[in-house]
Amino acid sequence: MELRRIILGHFLVISLALNMGLLYRDYYYNGNRKPQDVFTFKNKGKNASLYAKRDAHLGKRTFLEASKASSSSSSSSTVLDEVIDLDHGDPTMYERYWQQMGDKTTVVIPGWKFISYFSDVSNICWFLEPEFASAVFRLHNLVGNAATEDRHIVVGTGSTQLYQAVLYALSAPNATEPISVVSVAPFYSSYPLITDFLKSGLYTWAGDARKFKLDKPYIELVTSPNNPDGFTREPIVNQNHGTLVHDLAYYWPQYTAISSRADHDIMLFTVSKSTGHAGTRLGWALVKDREIAKKMTEFVMLTTIGVSKESQLRAAKILQVISDSHEQKVSKESEAFFDHNYNLMTRRWQQLKNAVKASNLFSLPDLPTEKCAFSGRTFATQPAFAWLKCEGEIDDCENFLRGHKIITRGGKHFGDSNKFVRISMLPRDEVFDKFIEQLSIISSLPSSKDR
């Protein structure tokens, strides 16, 4: 309830700033058009003007002037480099792999293509490019992470749009009150915001699923592996009139063992977290029920009249190359996608676990170990986010880490305690290495030893 009030009240903008993990990366293209990355961060202490730059995007008026000052200075990169931003889940870790793959995934689009709104009117989702649909089915069948038989694909502008499409599809247009939307805490921090920001009469955020006891229609979101904590999730509400939505954005073999083929009624996926192409803004839903698929399609039609064909064409190519990389393993240079990124995640998690072990300040959850039916490996879930707990007397872990120039997202945004923070495990190598280094420095500080 408190969360709800904050969202709907005049703190909306600030809440958004903190929750959506806005973003502090400047692309500066040099003469060769290679991106030279400069990070700006929400380190309010020493770098207020840098933090302001981010806040400026979200309407925090007090920081506007500072922002201007900051962006007019071109010599700020030295200062920026000191701060480590792991607040948002920008999956730039994947850039290196795709660079190594060279032109295999290059797409070429002539100017006369994609003039029409329509992709395939024989499909319920008439704006779904058939090439993208085939690539999705092929990849799921290869990985074995989701059932595809008798499923409709609904494509969306990221799984964020599909999440809203599901709420629309599952709500009754003539109901006297909005349907309740719940998820077990800690839940993805965007769920409450996206559910409530338009004050829809169709659906409303009802918080932690564990506390939901009403005998009324509800939608339970089951995110597995869970964002933020990485645990495998099952539905928990035991009432009538419920509909389950499975957010499987992270159910891929670089993050977790594929223990079985998910076979749920509504399953959401996104390229952001599977291939790393967040800028492509593309997600897909596998939907059993024809009427739900139709209503989801209707939502996407009403809100954006379909989904970028360019994104679909490019994602199709990328998914096909991933499948190819596993079916035609040839050389070291063309290492298979999931193997390469599984190994990368393993290394990162080992680094983080070592750093946490060497400290008396932090702890990590014990994530389940299972055998992966795809790779044959037995391993513990190594999620895209670490759910780090500050031990002892540190009650505001986000604030504590910010004081040490590590920017994370505090537990309260996920409906949990501020003893926790969510940390992105998907930045570029240099940022991740610096994060580990910084954790060790914090642990070795005299003030830290006192705690």
Added chain:
Amino acid sequence: MELRRIILGHFLVISLALNMGLLYRDYYYNGNRKPQDVFTFKNKGKNASLYAKRDAHLGKRTFLEASKASSSSSSSSTVLDEVIDLDHGDPTMYERYWQQMGDKTTVVIPGWKFISYFSDVSNICWFLEPEFASAVFRLHNLVGNAATEDRHIVVGTGSTQLYQAVLYALSAPNATEPISVVSVAPFYSSYPLITDFLKSGLYTWAGDARKFKLDKPYIELVTSPNNPDGFTREPIVNQNHGTLVHDLAYYWPQYTAISSRADHDIMLFTVSKSTGHAGTRLGWALVKDREIAKKMTEFVMLTTIGVSKESQLRAAKILQVISDSHEQKVSKESEAFFDHNYNLMTRRWQQLKNAVKASNLFSLPDLPTEKCAFSGRTFATQPAFAWLKCEGEIDDCENFLRGHKIITRGGKHFGDSNKFVRISMLPRDEVFDKFIEQLSIISSLPSSKDR
């Protein structure tokens, strides 16, 4: 009010089917990957199963079985070819121009590009690709149709998303009742649907601006040239507390004389109707007020976490080529974009006017003639849609034309009389020619002469 009830009631799905102009075009790629187009239509009389195919996308259960039967038959193209679908504004007319331009607008996107969510965090609209922003400013400055100084660009997944972003930006999160949204009838048929379908507590459709007399906050949509009737529009509500939104999707020199540089607070544009790339799903807003631009950006962040980078990159290229085509006029083959399409629209409108003149059944509005500051030509507006009136005793023009295999959208969807229909002027040449031919046939029928 009646319209409102229909929208919110159980006719929603049907209403959507009729309003959004859903779409009946199958792409069948042959071996050479050239699109072979097959049209299916909403001709309920003789071709119920074809109509069903469309309806199937929108949840009309009764047609589902018929749909299945239809789509399993591959020999239906003869029947389909008989029907002329001009209901929706799919701008396939533009395909030919872009084909003639060859590889000038071809884009090549390597796999490692656009991994990040972020394009340029120094911009309020942090997901706006700088290349796209420059191309937008350059084109407006060339054409002279909109002021760009001290404007923020907010990019959206089509202007449909930006329309909603504007409503969100202009509404007060803590207001006791939703803000009223009005537009002079006939208004774009999607406005009421998109405004009300989520039953938002922030904004509500309040119908024809001419009838709005309340002394309460409101948003007036000024679409100029107007969809559906092509007239130049000025704001009409004369109350306090109003904010104007100018939808200038059709304010381009192939459709209307650029009489002056539009200089409004909030102006919406889209590539669908300017360049013809509807499948790209890309629009932009020019916004004077920094806080409004921020809130619009926030809306796009919350609903889709930004806008496809691929679409932006491709649109940037296309807009640049259009500007180039005017600044470096060289040969017949590379005829300048607006000249080519102005000529095409002139020919089509002449054909339509001749056909209407030769008949005693129809009439067209007298659209204003002005001198175009861009081209130097003096001409009457030749809009993307014709607002055709059935004269005499024909009270349901949509139904009358459907009986003659011409599919249009009836006046009631635009808040006007069913004596009118909206007809797309942007189909491919062969469809447009057939439409003109069919109009002449109708006019020459004995039954038509009786009226």
